[in-house]
Amino acid sequence: MKRWLYQHRYAFAVALRRLLSQPFSSLCNILVISLSLAVPIVVAAVLDTARPVVQQIPVSAEVTLYLERNAPPDAARALADTLRTQHAQEIDAIEVIDREAALAELRRRPAWSEALAVLPENPLPDAVVVTLRQHPEIAATSERLSAQWQALDAVESVQVDSAWVQRLQAMLDFLRMGLWLLALGVAVVVLATVFNTVRLQALTQREEIAVARLVGATEAFVRRPFLYLGAVTGLISSALAVVASWVALQPLNSAIARLAASYGTQLALQLPDTVSLLLAGIVVAILGALSARWSVTRHTSF
Structure with a gap:
């Protein structure tokens, strides 16, 4: 040794x-x-x-569906009812945002009131905000559902709020x-x-x-x-x-x-x-x- x-x-x-x-x-x-x-x-x-x-x-599991501007007034609520029925296991909550209510909210903000006052009509669309249930595969689920919902009638665009994260x-x-x-x-x-x-x-x-x-x-x-x-x-x-x-x-x-x-x-x-x-x-x-x-x-x- x-x-x-x-x-x-x-x-x-x-x-x-x-x-x-x-x-x-x-x-x-x-x-x-x-x-x-x-x-x-x-x-x-x-x-x-x-x-x-x-x-x-905080990763928001929200998917926002913006409807076409010429969609009927009740189209957003009908779409929300359809999504709630077809995807009950994946959706936690649904909120319908009326275009007139959204415009009124923006007009109450000083930064937007003057700009919106000169517009001849409401430029905002109706929107449906879908909150998905949290689970480990939430990213894949949100991508799959957003692609599926993009093809729906009267839907102009779909935005996933957590995409940047x-x-x-x-x-x-x-x-x-x-x-x-x-x-x-x-x-x-x-x-x-x-x-x-x-x-x-x-x-x-x-x-x-x-x-x-x-x-x-x-x-x-x-x-x-x-x-x-x-x-x-x-x-x-x-x-x-x-x-x-x-x-x-x-x-x-x-x-x-x-x-x-x-x-x-x-x-x-x-x-x-x-x-x-x-x-x-x-x-x-x-x-x-x-x-x-x-x-x-x-x-x-x-």
Whole structure:
């Protein structure tokens, strides 16, 4: 056991010595990896902040049917009775909005009274507001019913009041998928950078490795310092990426705070939780070690 610990301690010391022996090259590689890692961390912070905000937005399960302007006066109530009968299991409430009542309501508002006074006739249509029952598939139900009701006689247009929230949720899902693709690209950057670093180290120490083999060094003994080199590079890069992400979030938080204040709320971007950051750092270290193993195996076969 002591011998095993000594070998790993020796390999770790050799890896640090090799990392410090070429400070400029090592710093460039670490900066490339850390900046690549900082991008998905910032994107994840934005998504984690936006997701609860979207979930707290009240999604109205209302579908508004606007009738044609030349529809008979009783057409809206007849349509409401028909919908209540045919879709009793899906409808929670129905409200008929008379065009004359809607016009009178607008005329009581100072911003609209002068504009409506010059109109020769009522430009508003009768409307039927349908409130659907809440259930997990409310989005699909509202889309299906709105498409079905659009084809009804005397109905000119149908509006789903929660459509913009659904579009926002779809956009967040799209960005979340893009985050996974971005993380995959970052993994490729980590593999390529560590692979090239270890390749140069292996070629530089070609004679040293050959001599070590002549005196009986095993392949595991030869590879172990390179594996630690890849893992240490990944860990340092991960820590630097977290610091860079935190620094990048400060001006973003200042801008988003001013935007949120204009809507009378508070909002701040936060880094992902500590456990997620630690797991990400471990994954990057493992990727660095695997890339180093692949590189040293490929370039020390002599």
